[in-house]
Amino acid sequence: MAVRDEKLERAKKIAHRKMDFLRHVIIYLLVMAVLAIINNISTPGSYQWWLWPALGWGIGVVANFLSAFLYSGGSLEKRLIQKEMERMGDEE
């Protein structure tokens, strides 16, 4: 029962992270689209200044993406957990 609860908690946590990321990336892309439109309507063909916030904020979004999809419950983490559990089993 305890193992099932633990799994449920972990699953909830991972799902929560993924949803957080989804919200984050949608807002990011929408804001960047608006800035790009403003940039190109107000000064067509000129310097693309909106890429500065796209870069700065984008680094945060990418970090969020990596933590939500690659490291939380990803194969690497799973393997590490399994390894730790095996080690604990050997000690017992």
Added chain:
Amino acid sequence: MKSKRSLAEILGVVLGVAAMALVVAALVYLLGARPFHRLRGPWFQTWGSGSGWGGSGAWASEEHTEEVSQRVQKLSVNNVSGPVHVEGWDRDTIEVHYVKQARGQEALEDFRIEIQAEGDTLKVHPVYTPKAFRFGPVSFDLKVPSTLSEISVRSVSGRVEVRNLASDVAQELETVSGSIFTDRSGDLRIKSTSGGLEFSFAGDRLQAKSVSGTINGKIRALGRGGSVDVETVSGSVNLSAFAGLDAELRLRSVSGSISCGFPLQITEKKRNRLEGRIGTGAAPLTAKTVSGSISLSPLE
């Protein structure tokens, strides 16, 4: 058993990859790499030659003098960056002399100076092309008939100076960053966000406002129905007025001393406030500051 991925997960991965692609594209563009060469704005077009914004290229300048013979009554100057000097002379024509500057010759072409008479007003201002990103300062030197009826000078960054006009010329002088000086004026509106104000006024209406700067003013005459309103946030207000001043006085300073060198019928006197009447109190005279002192003294 391998679990199926939900739609939200797939969307997340796709958008995540899109965000990563955008970051890489931004980085490549901002570093000015080849695949984005055609997209690059004017800033990067001169980056290589070292004359872009932030580059170490030399400033290029263009100087021009134009004489406007059309008779006008009003002058309006709008500048973005650079000082504006207006001086009265005894001719009927207006001479506009300007020096515009930019980093690189190419950037200099991105804006021009428009000198145009519309009705009874001569308008002088820089016009920027849509791609203008690297414009520099423009300094204006104007010689105008001292008998114009009205002048208006607005600048974003730069000192505004007006000299030698007739004492009944109405003036509206405004800058965001920079000081303003006028040695003689009729009705006057003078405003700077960051910079001191210095004026000599003889008219009906005076409005002087600054956020951060000292105000030094001379009131040489004030019409009976007129008003004086002087205000700053951080700075002192030093006013001197003609001997026959007839005004209802309201002086307020949150943290500073208040002094009045005129004989005053005091109606209220507190640490940060002085109210009273000079003569019959014909015209309201208000001076306010938050941080600084206020003084009103007779003209020497």
